[in-house]
Amino acid sequence: MTGRAAPGTVVAGRSTKDAIREAAIQLFSAKGFEQSSLREVADAVGITKASLYYHYASKLDLLVAIxxxxxxxxxxxxxxxxxxxxxxxxxxxxxxxxxxxxxxxxxxxxxxxxxxxxxxxxxxxxxxxxxxxxxxxxxxxxxxxxxxxxxxxxxxxxxxxxxxxxxxxxxxxxxxxxxxxxxxxxxxxxxxxx
Structure with a gap:
């Protein structure tokens, strides 16, 4: 067990998808969209990059969701x-x-x-x-x-x-x-x- 959230689970009272979106807002706002990686977003949420891809197919899809x-x-x-x-x-x-x-x-x-x-x-x-x-x-x-x-x-x-x-x-x-x-x-x- 890696201690990471499985796709579709809830992270700190939020869905994983919402948690990813919120972490991306914070990261993209602080560092810029181009300078931020999906690995950093996944790490901020405490999930694997593969789990992030389950919710958002690309960094561009995540930006559109924001x-x-x-x-x-x-x-x-x-x-x-x-x-x-x-x-x-x-x-x-x-x-x-x-x-x-x-x-x-x-x-x-x-x-x-x-x-x-x-x-x-x-x-x-x-x-x-x-x-x-x-x-x-x-x-x-x-x-x-x-x-x-x-x-x-x-x-x-x-x-x-x-x-x-x-x-x-x-x-x-x-x-x-x-x-x-x-x-x-x-x-x-x-x-x-x-």
Missing amino acids: IEPIFDDMRDIVDSLDGRPHTPESVREVLTTHLRAGLHHRAAGVLCMRDTVAIVNALGNNRYPDMLDMHRRMVEWLAGPGADDEGYLRAAAAMQILSVALTSQEHMPDTDENLVEAVLLDAALGVLSR
């Missing part, structure tokens, strides 16, 4: 905009939902910031246009009906402010998430108002 939930959450937010009225209350709700999604994924945000090229390559050519389309749809909705150039610029600037939530772990690792949310929401709303 990034996909972020894009899934963002897609859900953007899809919820269809037919939603553009009111001050709904703008605040959408911004808050977006911020909370970014904060939920802030551990992976460092990876997103440092390894953008690897992420774009991992998601493939058909996903990159989806990312751009989601951003465009969000900016259009935030700008509001009949927006002029200033409205679009303000909406794009608000989106940049929202993106700080995802990368806040890098810049402010010990800052309370409630403070990050409050400050960024206030800043985004301020940029949107004329």
